Amino acid sequence: MSYQIAVLAGDGIGPEVMAEARKVLKAVEQRFTLSIEYSEYDVGGAAIDNHGCPLPEQTLKGCEAADAILFGSVGGPKWEHLAPNDQPERGALLPLRGHFELFCNMRPAKLHAGLEHMSPLRSDISSRGFDVVCVRELTSGIYFGKPKGRQGEGENEEAFDTMRYSRKEIRRIAKIAFEAAQGRRKKVTSVDKANVLACSVLWREVVEEVAKEFPEVELEHIYIDNATMQLLRRPDEFDVMLCSNLFGDIISDEIAMLTGSMGLLSSISMNSSGFGLYEPAGGSAPDIAGQGIANPVAQILSAALLLRHSLKLEDAATAIENAVGKALSDGYLTGELLPAEQRHNAKSTSEMGDYISQLV
Amino acid sequence: MSYQIAVLAGDGIGPEVMAEARKVLKAVEQRFTLSIEYSEYDVGGAAIDNHGCPLPEQTLKGCEAADAILFGSVGGPKWEHLAPNDQPERGALLPLRGHFELFCNMRPAKLHAGLEHMSPLRSDISSRGFDVVCVRELTSGIYFGKPKGRQGEGENEEAFDTMRYSRKEIRRIAKIAFEAAQGRRKKVTSVDKANVLACSVLWREVVEEVAKEFPEVELEHIYIDNATMQLLRRPDEFDVMLCSNLFGDIISDEIAMLTGSMGLLSSISMNSSGFGLYEPAGGSAPDIAGQGIANPVAQILSAALLLRHSLKLEDAATAIENAVGKALSDGYLTGELLPAEQRHNAKSTSEMGDYISQLV
Numbered sequence: 032m033s034y035q036i037a038v039l040a041g042d043g044i045g046p047e048v049m050a051e052a053r054k055v056l057k058a059v060e061q062r063f064t065l066s067i068e069y070s071e072y073d074v075g076g077a078a079i080d081n082h083g084c085p086l087p088e089q090t091l092k093g094c095e096a097a098d099a100i101l102f103g104s105v106g107g108p109k110w111e112h113l114a115p116n117d118q119p120e121r122g123a124l125l126p127l128r129g130h131f132e133l134f135c136n137m138r139p140a141k142l143h144a145g146l147e148h149m150s151p152l153r154s155d156i157s158s159r160g161f162d163v164v165c166v167r168e169l170t171s172g173i174y175f176g177k178p179k180g181r182q183g184e185g186e187n188e189e190a191f192d193t194m195r196y197s198r199k200e201i202r203r204i205a206k207i208a209f210e211a212a213q214g215r216r217k218k219v220t221s222v223d224k225a226n227v228l229a230c231s232v233l234w235r236e237v238v239e240e241v242a243k244e245f246p247e248v249e250l251e252h253i254y255i256d257n258a259t260m261q262l263l264r265r266p267d268e269f270d271v272m273l274c275s276n277l278f279g280d281i282i283s284d285e286i287a288m289l290t291g292s293m294g295l296l297s298s299i300s301m302n303s304s305g306f307g308l309y310e311p312a313g314g315s316a317p318d319i320a321g322q323g324i325a326n327p328v329a330q331i332l333s334a335a336l337l338l339r340h341s342l343k344l345e346d347a348a349t350a351i352e353n354a355v356g357k358a359l360s361d362g363y364l365t366g367e368l369l370p371a372e373q374r375h376n377a378k379s380t381s382e383m384g385d386y387i388s389q390l391v
Numbered sequence: 392m393s394y395q396i397a398v399l400a401g402d403g404i405g406p407e408v409m410a411e412a413r414k415v416l417k418a419v420e421q422r423f424t425l426s427i428e429y430s431e432y433d434v435g436g437a438a439i440d441n442h443g444c445p446l447p448e449q450t451l452k453g454c455e456a457a458d459a460i461l462f463g464s465v466g467g468p469k470w471e472h473l474a475p476n477d478q479p480e481r482g483a484l485l486p487l488r489g490h491f492e493l494f495c496n497m498r499p500a501k502l503h504a505g506l507e508h509m510s511p512l513r514s515d516i517s518s519r520g521f522d523v524v525c526v527r528e529l530t531s532g533i534y535f536g537k538p539k540g541r542q543g544e545g546e547n548e549e550a551f552d553t554m555r556y557s558r559k560e561i562r563r564i565a566k567i568a569f570e571a572a573q574g575r576r577k578k579v580t581s582v583d584k585a586n587v588l589a590c591s592v593l594w595r596e597v598v599e600e601v602a603k604e605f606p607e608v609e610l611e612h613i614y615i616d617n618a619t620m621q622l623l624r625r626p627d628e629f630d631v632m633l634c635s636n637l638f639g640d641i642i643s644d645e646i647a648m649l650t651g652s653m654g655l656l657s658s659i660s661m662n663s664s665g666f667g668l669y670e671p672a673g674g675s676a677p678d679i680a681g682q683g684i685a686n687p688v689a690q691i692l693s694a695a696l697l698l699r700h701s702l703k704l705e706d707a708a709t710a711i712e713n714a715v716g717k718a719l720s721d722g723y724l725t726g727e728l729l730p731a732e733q734r735h736n737a738k739s740t741s742e743m744g745d746y747i748s749q750l751v
């Protein structure tokens with residue numbers, strides 16, 4: 032069998048960390064005698080510079096022809112003066128999500144053993160560890176709801192956005208959260224604002240219905256404001272957090288920051304036929320781009336997730352994850368994960384990629 | 392001069408902590424020879440039990456006749472089975488905010504010297520301290536925007552909410568944030584999601600306009616997802632956070648939790664004529680109600696804010712705040728603020744009230 036991956040490295044550290052993911056993929060292809068073809072396309076700021084828009088037609092066509100998208104990261108100060116719609120993040124990610132109906136976003140955040148000190152939480156809280164996955168609805172809600180715009184004149188001019196959810200949309204993402212919980216610690220925390228939003232009231236109703244199909248999974252509801260707070264006190268009590276598009280944006284970033292090691296986190300954005308976009312949780316980090324110090328682990332783990340979820344190559348995916356786990360526990364770390372006094376032991380971006388490839 | 396305060400103690404610990412606030416107000420009246428009249432009204436669950444709805448007509452009329460509202464807290468398990476609209480929090484707070492057009496919500500969160508260990512943050516972060524105030528728009532946005540409801544049938548049934556902001560509404564809350572910053576560390580961080588929401592794009596435009604009137608105040612914009620993260624790493628770099636209704640709900644709770652001592656935090660909800668509602672940041676805490684262990688400080692400080700902002704009694708307000716500060720630095724603390732091994736020194740709710748009254 033032969034596979035096609037569309038590679039969209041993007042801006043900032045994107046191309047550097049992507050090079051390491053490619054190294055690791057090459058190693059895994061050899062070990063498992065796989066045949067994967069890669070096609071590279073411009074996206075984000077690089078695409079604005081080369082083609083005048085963040086998501087050119089040929090990039091979109093290339094993604095359509097592929098089995099999955101391996102995405103780097105986009106954006107940087109160079110393009111910040113552009114109108115919101117034309118900026119790299121907004122102009123590339125939202126249309127990709129919409130076009131491929133990537134409704135299911137999964138963002139795991141786990142505090143790695145040995146890296147508890149990286150968490151911004153108090154040591155008695157972080158030492159308990161945590162392992163949360165945010166299951167976020169990604170193609171509806173206030174991101175895509177119509178009408179959205181402006182009307183009126185002068186001081187009465189107003190802007191408006193519409194949050195909108197159908198039963199169908201809620202049901203399909205809720206199912207995924209419960210299925211994920213079944214393979215984990217069997218708890219779903221559904222995040223909403225049912226004391227204020229009509230969408231959240233419907234959300235709760237449908238989530239309750241779905242819960243009946245999963246009697247072995249515990250369901251709790253929590254308001255978004257309270258969720259933001261409880262994650263700070265007792266992150267270890269959460270397993271799967273089920274969120275609408277906007278609340279998932281907030282919760283997934285909060286749990287990522289709680290690990291203190293965003294360079295290790297990757298995420299999945301998938302549609303109902305298994306096509307998906309895989310990307311690191313962190314941004315394009317223009318401040319450290321080009322220095323060879325960026326952590327490639329999140330990009331490498333994105334590749335593993337791609338192999339598992341879109342190409343159904345479970346063994347190859349696990350081999351990468353084990354290699355990463357071994358590298359980290361061997362103390363193979365980039366600088367941002369080391370205390371100042373140990374930073375002379377920091378590994379470079381390519382040293383990380385080499386070491387992990389060789390362990391695959 | 393004579394003043395009228397409407398007292399709405401509510402549910403859970405509300406009545407207990409309100410009793411202590413009344414003690415302290417009495418002491419301050421004597422010291423400054425003030426004449427304040429109090430009228431008590433049912434609200435929340437207590438009002439549901441006695442009158443069938445969380446905000447009875449006589450309570451609303453009583454508030455209209457007063458110079459300000461001293462609010463306790465509402466809600467509890469007894470009323471959780473009710474429809475969202477009929478529940479104590481939703482059914483009392485939102486109509487009060489709407490009726491009196493309490494558009495300006497200010498929620499300060501400061502890490503008190505000596506209580507850094509209460510913060511859930513890592514000690515090297517909390518030891519730097521922080522002092523943030525969230526200025527939240529409270530009568531518009533997705534809370535009150537129309538249309539809001541449901542339509543359609545079966546799996547296509549959908550719910551919708553409308554986020555809506557006018558220039559006028561953004562301008563008046565932005566002005567308050569800049570004025571507040573002028574009396575503080577001269578920095579406004581405006582929280583939005585301008586890469587997705589039309590409302591946020593208008594929000595940024597108007598905030599930029601207002602900023603021009605305050606050249607000595609620094610303005611920065613931050614996305615809500617990033618704000619949630621940065622508060623965990625560097626809370627000390629924020630001063631005034633300017634937020635729409637929904638984002639302010641989230642940010643104000645996050646910063647409150649970051650102090651780890653919600654029992655010390657109170658908040659202001661004000662309209663343009665100086666009428667306001669003053670309430671503790673924490674909830675009704677039904678789990679500890681009736682035990683005499685709840686911390687009355689937030690309620691006492693709410694009374695101080697009421698004196699300052701609605702009654703313009705600056706000296707009396709300061710006297711209360713100084714008394715509270717002295718009590719805390721004397722180690723006069725309720726149990727939740729003490730490490731387990733010192734909890735035998737915990738003061739009761741009424742001991743706190745007595746001590747603070749006597750210091751006024």
Ligand SMILES: CC(C)[C@H](C(=O)O)[C@@H](O)C(=O)O
Binds near residue numbers: 120121124125280586
């Ligand atoms: C860039 C932005 C539109 C995007 C979002 O809000 O979804 C990003 O924050 C994310 O979480 O992937």
Ligand SMILES: CC(C)[C@H](C(=O)O)[C@@H](O)C(=O)O
Binds near residue numbers: 226227256485640
């Ligand atoms: C009770 C609820 C409607 C309210 C809100 O969301 O505003 C509360 O969370 C608050 O922050 O005062």
